[in-house]
Amino acid sequence: MTTIIPEVFIIMSAMTVAVDPALKTIAAQLRELGYNVVTYGKYNYPIDALVYIGESLAAYKVTGSNTAGGVGVLMINAQNKTIRQIDTALKNKTYTPLF
Secondary structure, three states: OOOOOOOOOOOOOOOEEEEOOOOHHHHHHHHHOOOEEEEOOOOOOOEOEEEEOOOOOOOOOOOHHHEHHHOOOEEEEOOOOOHHHHHHHHHHOOOOOOO
């Protein structure tokens, strides 16, 4: 007797990435790569990552209440980064050391 095992498809929701409003090109490129891209400051729901520009993080008020699952937010400084580097950081959920 042959047993047929149905294929199981795992549907993963796209990572929600908030992007600084000044980074329009990066936002468009991330959308093309399949990310759920939202504008930082205009989206009031949990996010998985934040792509920002500059050195000051004081303007980015990311708290546990706006993180997906309350586990934190991957923050990526887009300064001097290619879209490929940003995509790799998002996929691996890691970022280079701060120092």
